[in-house]
Amino acid sequence: xxxxxxQNIKKRFGEITVIKNINLSIEDGEFFTFVGPSGCGKSTILxxxxxxxxxxxxxxxxxxxxxxxxxxxxxxVAMVFQSYALYPHMTVYNNIAFPLRMRKxxxxxxxxxxxxxxxxxxxxxxxxxxxxxxxxxxRQRVALGRALVRxxxxxxxxxxxxxxxARLRLEMRAELKxxxxxxxxxxxxxxxxxxxxxxxxxxxxxxxxxxxxxCGSAHEVYSKPANLFVxxxxxxxxxxxxxAFVRQQEGVEVECNGILIKxxxxxxxLNDSVVVGVRPEDISVSKDETKGEIKVSISLxxxxxxxxxxxxxWNNLSLRGxxxxxxxxxxxxxxxxxxxxxxAILFEENTGERL
Amino acid sequence: MIGxxxxxxxxKLRVRYKPVILGFILSASMFxxxxxxxxxxxxxxxxxxxxTWFALIITYxxxxxxxxxxxxxxxxxxxxxxxxxxxxxxGCTSFQSYAKIILPLSAPGIFATAILVFIFSWxxxxxALTFTSTEDSRTIPVAIALFPGIxxxxxxxxxxxxxxxxxxxLVLIFxxxxxxxxxxxxxxxxx
Numbered sequence: 001x002x003x004x005x006x007q008n009i010k011k012r013f014g015e016i017t018v019i020k021n022i023n024l025s026i027e028d029g030e031f032f033t034f035v036g037p038s039g040c041g042k043s044t045i046l047x048x049x050x051x052x053x054x055x056x057x058x059x060x061x062x063x064x065x066x067x068x069x070x071x072x073x074x075x076x077v078a079m080v081f082q083s084y085a086l087y088p089h090m091t092v093y094n095n096i097a098f099p100l101r102m103r104k105x106x107x108x109x110x111x112x113x114x115x116x117x118x119x120x121x122x123x124x125x126x127x128x129x130x131x132x133x134x135x136x137x138x139r140q141r142v143a144l145g146r147a148l149v150r151x152x153x154x155x156x157x158x159x160x161x162x163x164x165x166a167r168l169r170l171e172m173r174a175e176l177k178x179x180x181x182x183x184x185x186x187x188x189x190x191x192x193x194x195x196x197x198x199x200x201x202x203x204x205x206x207x208x209x210x211x212x213x214x215c216g217s218a219h220e221v222y223s224k225p226a227n228l229f230v231x232x233x234x235x236x237x238x239x240x241x242x243x244a245f246v247r248q249q250e251g252v253e254v255e256c257n258g259i260l261i262k263x264x265x266x267x268x269x270l271n272d273s274v275v276v277g278v279r280p281e282d283i284s285v286s287k288d289e290t291k292g293e294i295k296v297s298i299s300l301x302x303x304x305x306x307x308x309x310x311x312x313x314w315n316n317l318s319l320r321g322x323x324x325x326x327x328x329x330x331x332x333x334x335x336x337x338x339x340x341x342x343x344a345i346l347f348e349e350n351t352g353e354r355l
Numbered sequence: 356m357i358g359x360x361x362x363x364x365x366x367k368l369r370v371r372y373k374p375v376i377l378g379f380i381l382s383a384s385m386f387x388x389x390x391x392x393x394x395x396x397x398x399x400x401x402x403x404x405x406x407t408w409f410a411l412i413i414t415y416x417x418x419x420x421x422x423x424x425x426x427x428x429x430x431x432x433x434x435x436x437x438x439x440x441x442x443x444x445x446g447c448t449s450f451q452s453y454a455k456i457i458l459p460l461s462a463p464g465i466f467a468t469a470i471l472v473f474i475f476s477w478x479x480x481x482x483a484l485t486f487t488s489t490e491d492s493r494t495i496p497v498a499i500a501l502f503p504g505i506x507x508x509x510x511x512x513x514x515x516x517x518x519x520x521x522x523x524x525l526v527l528i529f530x531x532x533x534x535x536x537x538x539x540x541x542x543x544x545x546x
Binding site for chain 2: 047071072073079081082086098103146
């Protein structure tokens with residue numbers, strides 16, 4: 001159990017600065033996620049917390065103690081890797097027991113701990129097998145077991161689910177959430193999958209180009225994205241962005257593709273050029289003229305089971321929205337869209353900041 | 356064994372001037388043996404090791420090290436970095452992760468190298484001829500070469516001896532064949 005603080009963390013590889021000044025504190029027992037596109041530095045941050053990489057500048061604190069120069073062993077962290085990194089020449093039992101063996105546990109105590117973790121993860125039947133005789137999901141659970149067995153202060157996960165198939169990933173996601181609920185170990189999770197980040201974490205930080213773009217709960221990040229990058233990265237399918245012009249500064253009114261809307265804003269735009277962001281799930285398209293006032297033409301229909309995603313043309317813009325299956329839209333059909341101006345989010349065009 | 360320790364350091368740890376060190380090690384094996392025989396002979400004589408197996412052991416170790424370091428460095432590089440990191444997280448020091456993880460995983464490579472080095476030492480002729488003088492310390496290739504007498508060359512005996520000499524090599528290779536072929540790293544990471 002530990003509270004982690006990152007103070008002015010920077011990381012340089014040669015001339016290139018990968019991490020630019022990160023300040024963050026992760027509370028004791030929290031499930032915290034770093035999410036971002038490949039190459040944004042999220043794994044580097046995790047390696048620095050683990051003690052596998054040195055920080056170029058700044059301090060890492062565990063429970064208020066600077067741990068910059070401590071080895072992973074002294075920091076008492078456990079880590080699960082994307083490729084699992086099991087020891088292939090050892091059985092499952094020995095893989096899980098290995099961290100305990102390195103800490104010189106007594107034999108019977110070690111045996112007890114290994115069996116406890118194995119039953120927690122449903123691995124009891126597999127203890128005598130070697131990693132190559134296991135399926136992907138089983139290997140993943142062994143890797144989890146190896147990390148959990150010694151009850152670390154901090155639990156670090158580096159994209160642990162990205163090598164699993166879609167169904168297994170959902171199962172393991174639920175499993176991780178259950179384990180965290182039971183064990184309450186401070187967990188730092190790294191992923192590029194925004195859906196994973198949203199569903200698992202207490203709080204998350206969206207990273208891009210070595211900087212934290214936004215840090216907050218899943219709901220905050222989703223409904224109040226700090227800038228265009230976060231808005232585009234979080235949520236699936238991607239948010240619609242529409243260029244617009246400010247018509248009225250007070251009580252902000254903008255002209256967006258020929259219509260006037262009044263989105264909710266927190267401050268007055270400084271520039272005339274703005275971007276309106278609308279989530280596809282907020283735009284509904286119907287064949288019924290009374291349910292919408294803007295005429296659109298459907299260019300693509302993607303069934304999602306209970307409803308359809310539709311891509312449609314509105315003047316020269318191509319947007320995405322939802323339509324119920326009963327509408328029976330076909331490519332080339334006419335439809336009517338209601339613009340959800342109360343749900344629209346306004347961004348400044350030049351800075352990308354939310355207004 | 357010494358070679359594997361050195362190779363581990365070069366493959367997995369952060370050492371400065373890595374290419375320079377590797378190049379230097381390689382250069383040691385570039386001298387033609389005949390050029391090094393005389394100085395080595397002087398050194399061994401000075402150390403009082405002439406006509407002992409120990410003299411040969413030292414020379415062979417020195418000359419087979421570059422080869423083994425080069426081969427093993429590449430074998431160790433193939434052990435995924437994540438396994439090495441996992442070992443450090445689990446509480447290994449660098450040496451422990453070498454002994455408990457890297458070594459068992461590279462067993463095929465180590466066996467292959469060991470056999471190569473063994474063949475090299477087993478068949479070596481020049482140093483053996485130079486550093487030994489009595490029957491007690493002579494190695495087999497030298498002994499066979501000294502079979503011919505003044506008046507006749509006993510081809511039959513030479514042929515027979517040569518065949519017998521290859522037997523230990525064959526036995527060794529058959530014994531380790533399975534180890535060499537076995538893909539010990541299978542199952543470590545996905546793929």
